[in-house]
Amino acid sequence: MAHIVLENVTKRFGSTTAVNDLSLAVEDGDFFSLLGPSGCGKTTTMRMIAGLVMPDEGRITLGDQVVFDSEASIFVPPSQRKIGMVFQDYALWPHMTVEQNIVFGLQSRKVQKDDQERRLSHVLERLQIDQLADRYPNELSGGQQQRVALARELVTDARILLMDEPLSNLDAKLRLEMRVELKQIHEETSKSIIYVTHDQMEALTLSSKTGVMKDGEIRQNEHPAQVFDRPADLFVARFIGQTPINEFSMRFSRIGLERPEFALPVPPGLEPSASDELDVIVAARPEELSIVEQQDEWSVKGEGVSVLPMGYDSLVRVHVANGDEYVPLTVLTERSIADRTKEATVYVRFNPEFLHVFESGSEKRITGMREHSGAEVAYGRI
Template identity: 40%
Template sequence: MSYVRLVNVTKRFGDVTAVDNLNYEIGKGECFSMLGPSGCGKTTTLRMVAGFEDLSDGEVWVGDRLLSSPKKNHYVPPEKRNFGMVFQAFAVWPHLSVYENVAFPLRIRKLDEKEIDQRTMDALKATNLVKAKDESPDFLSGGGKQRVALARALAINPDVMLLDEPLSSLDPHLREEMRFEIKDLQQKYGFSIIYVTHDQSEAMALSDRILVMKLGVVQQIDTPLNIYNNPANKFVFSFIGLSNFLSVKNDGSLVLPNHEGNIPQSFTLPERLVGEADLSLASRPSEIDFTTMEDPEGLHGVVTRKAFLGEIVDYQIKIGDQFMRVQKSRRDKGPEPGENCALHLLRPFWYAENE
């Protein structure tokens, strides 16, 4: 059952349409991520949901409550939406203790002191901050400051948690640790999450569903697995996971420009692309095997780089005048730089070059 609903939501800044006719629904207790490059409209959308930005058109609902509708001249201010908000910047006050940072929004709501203390301590326990409650946030690490921001959002018992790139300023180890803490808190308290990020690994790890945006327009909404396995277009393929693209000419037969090796006959086009002259052959670096030079299904190239990355070895392969990456386990014996090789693409995808 849908809980948060965006209906034909549009945002214009002068002649620029930042968000174009956006429609989606989020279930109660669902973690829903909005993923896309900088400037695609995801933060603007989150700010409209929060009430920090006016809509140019459309409506925002939570349950049976209408929150924003320009046509109906209806607007509920942010402080009355009961949303928890966690920003990219930690937004904690160094002159207040950790306890007072978390208690602050409850004091604004004029709750009695006993309830303020109960909610504050519950939020501090949930985020492992009880021992630091009397300290200034300035004495905490980046991860500690972000826990304070999470605790402050939790303390109001939010219907929905809005997170705007909350982990991007943390180092990689802390980012990984915090993403699982956020997921644990969501499962414990059952609130819905709208999570804005440009980091596809964060979105994949946290989300029940992902919305991929480009220039204010939805490209695909689906589960992380389906978006990875069945990307709707070339942009989604390129944005989710590592990707290779080879430009291919189609003049009745498929040709890789400036490539003298064979084009595997198994590389058949989907019906929707049969008439297209300029194509992209897409593949994942982890879904390519090395095969023998005699294999008729092999794509011939030469190794130009071999880099050891811990559990995997990353190869750069030159095919004609184009390049592909291949990633294999460090336990697999692969070719050395300068050697010829043949590649077997386990799961090739085809797109129009301009798609």
């Protein structure tokens, strides 16, 4: 049975619909992340699960307890929902030391003294705050306070943990370390976690499932590798990825994909019937394109116009022209290869397995693309 279930949950603030008819099931022990741009409704969703915001419509079930049901007029207050929460505004008790803040929840749950101490020292070490045990919150940096708030929830027995951007105040290096710790802690405790972030790397590395949100709705809810490899729509394709995705309109038919500057074969798994002709948007990430020596059916000829060094790799910009018209393509490639493209004629090759084709109007992925497990491929490249 799913551990956390939202059914048709809606929340409006005046004329703003913050969360729109959202349904979601998080399995027991899942690490589910909600990913989306600022203002898309992530925090509101979390606060409704916690009981801090009352939905207008829908039903929320935690374990075997219905905690909200608009039709049956059920509302269970936050204190009775048996969940841990780490929110952006991590309210620590100002008059208590770090240690007291962390242990407080255990004392009120009547955890044995020696067990308290064992859990405390474990979590202090894991979150690299053991030096701070005797300090008060006002003697801590934002990042340190955030880790204390995290520690306070991780030590409890709550089977459900809600985290809203819990690493947002940490610098890049520490955030990476905390990600590893969080992942391990989740594996050790197998709590059901909902984790809100606008940082796609965090979502991709941590979660067993990722829901990509926009305007109060979940656009895609799948394993992160699947979200990365097979974005369900153009929004998801644009949102996920280190560098902006290449996109351009094409005409799709039995012959393949065409536009004035170049044509490509029918992508694998897409089999248009004789009558199908469709305006599509084709997208490919810079990582999914390569610079090749020789032309084949999946490569197009262009002119290297600029090289942007990014350390080990470089971003190459290539113009594929037809008369005065051209399409710009951005390719991520090894520095040595990139440096040879400047003002040179080059071939850019599309990877047929990673050619994302969306219908022009709906911007939804055209189904029928070959299924593949994806996991190794995606993680190998991130």
